[in-house]
Amino acid sequence: xxxxxxxxxxxxxxxxxxxxxxxxxxxxxxxxxxxxxxxxxxxxxxxxxxxxxxxxxxxxxxxxxxxxxxxxxxxxxxxxxxxxxxxxxxxxxxxxxxxxxxxxxxxxxxxxxxxxxxxxxxxxxxxxxxxxxxxxxxxxxxxxxxxxxxxxxxxxxxxxxxxxxxxxxxxxxxxxxxxxxxxxxxxxxxxxxxxxxxx
Amino acid sequence: xxxxxxxxxxxxxxxxxxxxxxxxxxxxxxxxxxxxxxxxxxxxxxxxxxxxxxxxxxxxxxxxxxxxxxxxxxxxxxxxxxxxxxxxxxxxxxxxxxxxxxxxxxxxxxxxxxxxxxxxxxxxxxxxxxxxxxxxxxxxxxxxxxxxxxxxxxxxxxxxxxxxxxxxxxxxxxxxxxxxxxxxxxxxxxxxxxxxxxx
Numbered sequence: 415x416x417x418x419x420x421x422x423x424x425x426x427x428x429x430x431x432x433x434x435x436x437x438x439x440x441x442x443x444x445x446x447x448x449x450x451x452x453x454x455x456x457x458x459x460x461x462x463x464x465x466x467x468x469x470x471x472x473x474x475x476x477x478x479x480x481x482x483x484x485x486x487x488x489x490x491x492x493x494x495x496x497x498x499x500x501x502x503x504x505x506x507x508x509x510x511x512x513x514x515x516x517x518x519x520x521x522x523x524x525x526x527x528x529x530x531x532x533x534x535x536x537x538x539x540x541x542x543x544x545x546x547x548x549x550x551x552x553x554x555x556x557x558x559x560x561x562x563x564x565x566x567x568x569x570x571x572x573x574x575x576x577x578x579x580x581x582x583x584x585x586x587x588x589x590x591x592x593x594x595x596x597x598x599x600x601x602x603x604x605x606x607x608x609x610x611x612x613x
Numbered sequence: 614x615x616x617x618x619x620x621x622x623x624x625x626x627x628x629x630x631x632x633x634x635x636x637x638x639x640x641x642x643x644x645x646x647x648x649x650x651x652x653x654x655x656x657x658x659x660x661x662x663x664x665x666x667x668x669x670x671x672x673x674x675x676x677x678x679x680x681x682x683x684x685x686x687x688x689x690x691x692x693x694x695x696x697x698x699x700x701x702x703x704x705x706x707x708x709x710x711x712x713x714x715x716x717x718x719x720x721x722x723x724x725x726x727x728x729x730x731x732x733x734x735x736x737x738x739x740x741x742x743x744x745x746x747x748x749x750x751x752x753x754x755x756x757x758x759x760x761x762x763x764x765x766x767x768x769x770x771x772x773x774x775x776x777x778x779x780x781x782x783x784x785x786x787x788x789x790x791x792x793x794x795x796x797x798x799x800x801x802x803x804x805x806x807x808x809x810x811x812x
Contacts, residue, residue: 418615418748422646422741445799447621451740452755455693458796462803470806489727494654528688533732534757534780538740540733541650542621545744549617556651558733572807581733597657600644604661607669608771 416549425545426595428553429505431514431586440550441516444585447546448520451538454531460539461521463571473570474519474582475512478560482506486559505555514553514584518543519571521579536580543583553588556581615748624744625794627752628704630713630785639749640715643784646745647719650737653730659738660720662770672769673718673781674711677759681705685758704754713752713783717742718770720778735779742782752787755780 445462453459465471486506490499504510511517520540522532540556547554560567560582567579604613644661652658664670685705689698703709710716719739721731739755746753759766759781766778803812 416617418617418620418744419642419646421617422649422745425649425651427651442799443618445803447618449796449799449802450621450624450794452624452626452743454757455689456697456795458802460802461808462799463806463808464803464812465806467806490654498655531757533736534739534755537732537736538743538755541737541740542744544651544737545617545741546621556733556737558653558730571804572809574808577808595649596655597648600641600648600661603648603657603659604644604663605770607662607664607666609660609662609773609776610771613663 421545421549424594425548426592427555428588428592429501429510429555430589431510431553431584432589433513433515434587435515436586440552441585443550444543444546444552448539448543451542453535453539454527457527457531457535459523459527459532459535461523461577463519463521465517465519465571466515470570471517472512474517474560477563477566477570478506478511478557478582481559481562506559511555511584513589514586516585518583518585519567519579520581520583521573521577524576524578532578532580540581540583547585551587552585553592554583554585556583558582620744620748623793624747625791626754627787627791628700628709628754629788630709630752630783631788632712632714633786634714635751635785639751640784642749643742643745643751647738647742650741652734652738653726656726656730656734658722658726658731658734660722660776662718662720664716664718664770665714669769670716671711673716673759676762676765676769677705677710677756677781680758680761705758710754710783712788713785715784717782717784718766718778719780719782720772720776723775723777731777731779739780739782746784750786751784752791753782753784755782757781
């Protein structure tokens with residue numbers, strides 16, 4: 415049993431994985447939780463491609479690294495703290511994500527949903543997936559950089575034209591315990607009745 | 614203490630609220646949980662406008678109803694089961710959402726994040742918010758229909774041009790206990806290594 419708020423408060427992007435494999439039933443529990451997220455019209459347009467195959471995983475990581483080298487790093491370098499930039503660099507380019515035994519490509523089936531509803535119908539499921547990973551002692555990371563090379567990503571996992579990748583989530587046991595997430599307090603982001611009135 | 618997986622498996626859109634008010638500390642707990650979601654570059658671009666004022670809440674519901682009447686209902690009518698259509702109709706047009714004592718407009722601060730990263734940076738927080746509501750005995754619903762009238766919605770809660778509404782979440786105690794959510798099994802949505810290979 416995992417306390418809900420303890421799980422929520424501990425979630426943090428994992429960028430360094432142990433090579434320990436994952437049983438199907440652990441993955442199933444995480445994906446089952448993902449499907450309990452809401453979706454517009456309850457259309458459940460989520461598609462999960464669970465990649466274990468080492469060669470295909472390497473191709474996914476190569477593609478992420480190409481996206482990082484093609485502009486991701488430069489874009490991030492002007493925006494992130496040195497520590498966070500080093501963490502992200504390590505995950506994408508330093509082998510951190512590559513050690514994860516499983517990579518899940520999460521996509522939207524556009525035959526099941528109106529394109530405008532994709533974000534509100536897919537990212538809640540991705541978040542459930544990441545929280546369920548946390549509750550199961552696993553690490554995960556919500557990444558989207560690989561989706562900027564959409565055609566190559568689709569080819570890598572054989573997505574048909576009607577299925578559009580939204581996120582790529584490495585999954586596995588953390589190489590080491592993760593510290594607490596760094597967050598600003600909610601009150602600074604919250605307004606009362608109208609924008610500009612402090613909470 | 615709420616078990617994580619029990620909360621996840623019980624989440625369901627609430628479309629009929631009791632008028633019972635909510636204390637600030639209950640709202641704070643839910644919003645605090647929202648801010649522990651991941652966001653691209655840890656930018657935390659979420660903005661929450663917590664609307665309690667009855668007149669402003671009524672205006673938000675009027676706007677949702679206008680969006681429903683302007684095309685939402687016709688679009689949904691050809692797609693939803695009769696039961697789900699009646700539920701949604703009741704929530705938007707039948708007064709179900711109007712009884713909620715609090716409506717939270719969730720927006721993205723585009724000065725804090727690249728526009729392309731908004732969905733992956735906002736909807737995980739919205740999902741945390743809805744799950745935390747469930748864990749607290751509250752009902753909620755992830756709605757986006759009001760955002761189709763973006764300019765009017767921004768005016769209603771004084772959003773500046775740089776802050777873009779993404780979702781509107783009614784929050785309160787359910788008028789009656791909700792049944793379990795209806796979901797297809799995850800396996801039918803899951804593929805092994807590449808699309809088309811069954812889990």
